[in-house]
Amino acid sequence: MKADSVENTGSHGAETAPINPRLEALLKRFAQGDQRALARLITLVENRAPERNAVIERIYEKTGHAHTIGITGPPGAGKSTLVNVLIAKYRAQQKRVAVLAIDPSSPFSGGAVLGDRVRMTDHYRDPGVYIRSISSRGSHGGLSRAAREIVKLLDAFGHDIIIIETVGVGQTELAIMDLADTTVVVTIPEGGDAVQVMKAGLNEIADIFVVNKSDREGADRVKAELELNVHLRPANGWRPPVVMTQASADKGVDKLVEMLAKHKDYLDAHRDPVREANRRAHELVEVVSGELAQRASRSLRTGGAEELVASVRHGRLNPYSAARRLLENPAALGELLAAHNNAD
Incomplete structure (x- = not known):
């Protein structure tokens, strides 16, 4: 063993990779609930630093407790507004919430995508909420693994709810949704949105459909199209409900929270070891x-x-x-x- 590194043994007796004392101190602060330590470890993972595997080894056995919710759908569907209201609902239940927002631009660019997310600053001062954006630009397929490892860090840190929000509906977003326990596909009435959702392949991954901005013309038609599509699925297992919301007015979001809890209960009752x-x-x-x-x-x-x-x-x-x-x-x-x- 190198003199400037420290070895550790997991609870199952498996020896983990040695790490240097600086990283050991950072992990200790992480275990004590220091959000700055969490932020530094996420940066280490996002930058694909060589030590990241040793970090994930150390925290791996503390994972598996959070309910990870994926929120996806076309741009302009009101996903950020919906996430903002969901945070408030879960905080009212005394649950610790983390949000991982996947942006197509740099997290520090101040672009339009992050501008839409400014409303989430309501929660930045809440110690029970952690919000982080990571960039998808130039990831070349590595984003899915980085996101998986960041979710593990958020889980091990003690968050009860982890929300992953993606901007678009491309292959990168579909791969990231594979990390979620429950995938919510958000649509809106305009522009034949239900058809676009089906074309993008989101129909197959949705556990819950949301028709947001449901006060607009065509919302009932989109809801009917989605329900018909669900009805045509093979009649086995979970059947995705279609929830109507107006996130900006906090309407229908309580129903969504209820459906999210039902899906988690379903997953807990139907665990598939294979x-x-x-x-x-x-x-x-x-x-x-x-x-x-x-x-x-x-x-x-x-x-x-x-x-x-x-x-x-x-x-x-x-x-x-x-x-x-x-x-x-x-x-x-x-x-x-x-x-x-x-x-x-």
Whole structure:
């Protein structure tokens, strides 16, 4: 063990990765409920720092208690207003709430998306509420894993409710919704929104539909279309309800809170051990593949497999042949990863 690192043993006796004393102190503050420590650990995860895996190892056994709610739907559907009211409802129940907002721009850009979220500042001074935005710009597929790890930090910190809000309805947003226990798809009456939701693939992932701004013309039609679509689903398991809301006037949100609680009760009563085992296995594959990709990339940039990389650079060997040679040669692969460790 290195002299400047500390090893720890989890409650199941499994030895976790060593970490330096500075990070150990940060984790101690995190365990004591220090929100600044939570913020620093989230930044570490978002920036894909090498120590992030050791951090998640340490806190992993404290996760699994929060109800994670995904809120998605087209831009302009009133998701931020709805989330703002949901925070107030859950705080009235004395529940600790965290919001993870996925933005297409930098969290510090002051863009229109975050401008819409200014109303959430009502809750910033509440110690029982934690709100964080992370950027989806330039993530190239890494956002889903970063979001998963941030949700684990929020869970381990002791939040009862974690709300993940996405801006759009693209593939990135669909992948992030996979992190939620309950997915809420928000629609509005205008523009054939129900049809757009179905085209975007949100119909398959929705546990609850919300028709927001339901005072507008066409709301009943959208509700009927969604209910018909739910009716056409195979008649087994949970059937998504359609809830009408006017979030800006705090109408219908109590019904949504009720449906969210019902879905959580349903999940608790119908736990599927096979599905949970598959989810853990999928997470393992995601962690290993992501870590290998990052280590290989860093090593190749800092001199790992120097001769092979030189052959590719000069056109003597194509990238696919080079990759095959690496993967079929455990010694060469080990050398590559060892170069990564030396670089750290």
